[in-house]
Amino acid sequence: MRYDVPLIVKVLAIVGFGILYIPVMIMMIYSFNSGKLVAVWAGFSTKWYRELWTDDILLSALYKSLLIGMSSATISTFFGLLIAIAFVRFSAFRARLTLSLVASAPLVMPEAVTGLSMLLLFIAMETTFGWPSGRGVDTIMIAHATFGMCFAAVVIQTRLRDMDRYLEEAARDLGERQPFVFMSITLPLIFPSIIAAWLLSFTLSFDDLVIASFVSGPGSSTLPIVIFSKIRLGVSPEINAIATLMILTISGMVLAGSMLILKRDSRGKKN
């Protein structure tokens, strides 16, 4: 006898999906409201979107967020790859326990604690060595790269562990050297996880408010910092429009990324 999922479970699950999506969808609809009053529908308009492009503070924050996101994600992915290799491929080494501790603790550390402690270090370093002089884009980048690499390491590690190792062994048996084996066999095989790790560290950086608030200086406000200060003034159709654009962009990137990974995976299985 087949055991189907009880109807009540399906109904509750659909309610759960509703919770996840309804607030954002209503916000997106109201971003096309022509009226200044948020709750009253006054007709369809795209004027809030057009006004965004004239907001210089917003545009410069967007530029900084993109710069920080891309550079910190690149550092995170590279270091995350190194951490993953060390954990999955190296047999016992002396620093293993230390590395696993410092690579997993940032995953559970509250953002306020990470941000505060990093700021305190930057200030202590500045008074001792004179670097970094003041705080800005570079300190946010370092902070984001630091917690991003721990997430990247988890993503790449899973893939590296599940990977078929016969191909590598075959190449080595045929006399290929280790760096070549890594570059031409291992790397292409784990490439989807590298894309996923980069995307994850990018979005973590792009969305981060708390850590960036601590380690940013005057004039280095990122997009979440600017949005947060706007939200504190109240709900406005302008924020609806920014939020809609940001959510659609990130969702689009994630969808494209997962399509790419699915496609690669299914092709890999056919071969």
Place this chain on the structure above:
Amino acid sequence: MNYFFQRFGRQIVIWLPLAWLLLFFMLPLIEMINVSFSEARRAVPPYNPAFQFGPGGISFQPVVDNYYLIYEYWEDYLWPAVNSIRLAFFSTLYCLLFAYPMAWWIARSNKSLQHILLILVLMPFWTSSLLRMYALIGLLNPNGFINDILIWAGVTVIPIQMMQTDFSIYAGMVLTYLPLMILPLYASLVRLDGSIIEAAADLGARKWDIFKTIILPLSIPGIIAGSLLVFIPAVGEFVIPALLGGPEQLMLGKVIWTEFFRNRDWPVASAIAIILIAIIILPIVYARYQDKEGIS
């Protein structure tokens, strides 16, 4: 070149990230402990480091004033701490309540529906929590979407207060952390052998009994993992109490923020941060202990 790689490559792979993390993660925590034992002063930076080295030599004068201050004004700091644990605990419970049916449905549906549903679960996880909390404010405000509908439908005349209540915090937490609860639950439910359930159904077990005696016990590892994944970040949450909570919903993450940015009392902020770390370490150590018990 190859000799060099064989000899040092391994060390570079280990030590490059390790050095970065020691420098930018471990050292900051040590410096934070240092600051928490430092004397506050009106200067830049606003504290006198407990441990200091420089041209004047090495000095070490720790003070416990900051911890004593927290002890003395315990009511101001204890309630946020209790609130953090209480709100995080119930948020975890509500997440579990909503996540369980979702994970169950996803785990038992066919492959193509499963892919779509999993992407639907993951998508909100990638988008900014700040923006989703903002969207929630639009719903819960006194002049927001829900109150508009309630007034239009004649359920109420004056708007219902939903913002700055426990309810708004729970709504925010569920919206933010639901995916983190669903994924481990899904992982444990999808591994569950369908033939056991079918055997039980063949032998005449009722649906509720099947759930109680087979599905629930076998998904306990997923429940524990998901609860940890939700509880730990929820305890230290800043954005949700700051945007959705009122003075009754003060949490430690927000207290650190206020002490730091508004009161400019960095040593006390550091001391509270250390207390927050202690609250988070407890459930982790408990989980580790449970793990070891399970193996032996």
